[in-house]
Amino acid sequence: MTNPPHFKGFQPIGLPEEKNPVVLHYEEYEAVRLSDFELYTQLEAAKEMGISRPTYTRIYESARRKIAMAFVKGKAIVFEGGKVYFDSEWYSCNACGCWFNHPAKEEDVKSCGLCNSPEIEQYQGNGQQNGAEDLCVCPQCGLEKAHTPGIPCKAEECPNCKCAMHRKGTPHHNGFRINKC
Amino acid sequence: MKVAITSAGNSPESQLDSRFGRCSYFVIFDTESKSTEFIPNPNKENLDGAGPASAHLVASRGVKKVISGEFGSKVKSLFDSLQIQLIVLNDSDKNIGEIIELLNHK
Ligand SMILES: [Zn+2]
Ligand SMILES: [Zn+2]
Numbered sequence: 001m002t003n004p005p006h007f008k009g010f011q012p013i014g015l016p017e018e019k020n021p022v023v024l025h026y027e028e029y030e031a032v033r034l035s036d037f038e039l040y041t042q043l044e045a046a047k048e049m050g051i052s053r054p055t056y057t058r059i060y061e062s063a064r065r066k067i068a069m070a071f072v073k074g075k076a077i078v079f080e081g082g083k084v085y086f087d088s089e090w091y092s093c094n095a096c097g098c099w100f101n102h103p104a105k106e107e108d109v110k111s112c113g114l115c116n117s118p119e120i121e122q123y124q125g126n127g128q129q130n131g132a133e134d135l136c137v138c139p140q141c142g143l144e145k146a147h148t149p150g151i152p153c154k155a156e157e158c159p160n161c162k163c164a165m166h167r168k169g170t171p172h173h174n175g176f177r178i179n180k181c
Numbered sequence: 182m183k184v185a186i187t188s189a190g191n192s193p194e195s196q197l198d199s200r201f202g203r204c205s206y207f208v209i210f211d212t213e214s215k216s217t218e219f220i221p222n223p224n225k226e227n228l229d230g231a232g233p234a235s236a237h238l239v240a241s242r243g244v245k246k247v248i249s250g251e252f253g254s255k256v257k258s259l260f261d262s263l264q265i266q267l268i269v270l271n272d273s274d275k276n277i278g279e280i281i282e283l284l285n286h287k
């Protein structure tokens with residue numbers, strides 16, 4: 001896939017925060033992006049994602065139903081998951097906010113490819129690569145707790161500051177703009 | 182080192198064009214000579230294969246990095262095989278001049 005969406009989801013205007021948002025997987029996001037934004041045919045989109053046409057159709061249908069559900073019922077949408085699409089090494093820069101990859105694998109990555117800041121972090125995909133612990137982290141106070149599979153981190157509240165939490169080691173935790181508590 | 186940046190227009194005040202394959206212009210910036218060149222993207226209107234065609238275009242200019250808002254998976258693996266680094270800026274309120282400034286911080 002190209003890139004995960006650079007924000008965490010959507011919230012309906014004028015409704016209290018939903019406790020059970022619709023969880024849209026990255027591959028579903030990608031299917032909608034390819035079909036309805038880039039205007040690919042289903043065949044092209046399936047090729048682009050490296051999956052079969054029937055699989056693509058299934059993902060795309062699921063995405064549309066979820067979006068329709070959120071749209072009609074006024075539910076929030078939260079983006080999650082899709083580790084398969086992030087197997088290349090990506091880093092995020094805390095200084096300039098960019099992401100970059102690293103095609104020359106034999107060299108160590110020491111600084112941002114754009115601004116040269118050393119304030120970089122490897123993007124951990126779904127948080128479970130390299131045996132890393134899967135944690136939710138509070139963007140405000142840094143409190144960490146074990147991530148509960150199936151529950152979007154955003155639906156978890158920091159006991160100290162009542163902030164919505166983020167998955168540790170993802171770009172979302174690294175200070176993207178939407179991450180205001 | 183040469184860097185390609187996808188641009189919505191042909192001046193340093195232009196915004197980053199977030200789509201790689203069908204961007205309006207490619208800016209080729211040379212970090213040593215500080216020269217910038219704006220190349221209109223001939224693949225802008227391509228229905229098919231704009232990504233790979235654009236990738237070949239910037240690769241032929243000898244760039245080592247490409248800065249854009251997003252890259253398709255085909256383009257990504259193409260650049261990987263050419264050992265060209267990809268930089269994704271989602272924060273599209275930066276214009277070309279500001280991105281070049283970031284690059285000059287080295
Ligand atoms: Zn940076
Ligand atoms: Zn907290």
Ligand SMILES: [Zn+2]
Pocket residue numbers: 135136146147148151152153154156166167
């Ligand atoms: Zn979590």
